[in-house]
Amino acid sequence: MQTYEIQVRNRNEQPTAVAEADLDVSEIAAWLERQYGAIAKVLAAQGSVPSGPPFARYHHREAEGRFHVEAGFPVTTVIEPADGVGPSTLPGGPVVETVHTGSYDTIEPAYGALACWVHEHDGELAGAAWEVYLTSPGARPDPGAWRTAIVQPYRIH
Template structure:
């Protein structure tokens, strides 16, 4: 069983370029790969580039369905075009941890962050996001994948 080190940070708001869809859990993986390529191509067509690794932010809609924002941080807000639109990752206090291994075993990372927040008299403040530090194309073995999980929170 993996042990999760929880880090506390105060993040600045980060402009992003994203694609958005509401999906069932089973649809998310295949959709993400297509969207990262589409967003990267849209940025390149604008003469821009990602300012960091890909991320996905999951807004829970209903049992098994999420509104997913997938894309990249960017240096400055973009204009919407062709399914790619501007968004932002919120600034403020967050807790973070890194999960090593397959995506379908990440739930304990979320649990570790929620537990830390509650133990420190806080509450979760909005949707978490995942930053994909390892590309499955570059590292085909899921055991070598590293994903940062970021959860905004606030103190009571």
């Protein structure tokens, strides 16, 4: 079992370029793969480039196994909406972060470690976490080598 090192940070609000969809869990991976290329094309057409690795933020829906997914790249300037890609932001403020090594289907304990840390430090989760994909599955096909940062906003009671 992986041990998770928890980092506490105060982040600035981050402009992003994203695509959004409501998806079943089984649809997410294929959708993400298509969207990152499409977003990169929109950025290039607007003379922009990502300022960091791709991310995805998962907002739980009431229906079991469904999420509203916001996926894209951080950017340095706000983009114009085009071809299903639009501007958004990742929130600023206090966050806890950790890095998961391994396949995406084994990432849930990392979320648990963050939630436990927040509750043990008299805090509460403040909105949806997001995953930052530090390793490209195309470049490293072994899922055991994939590294994913999880960022969870929180607030102190």
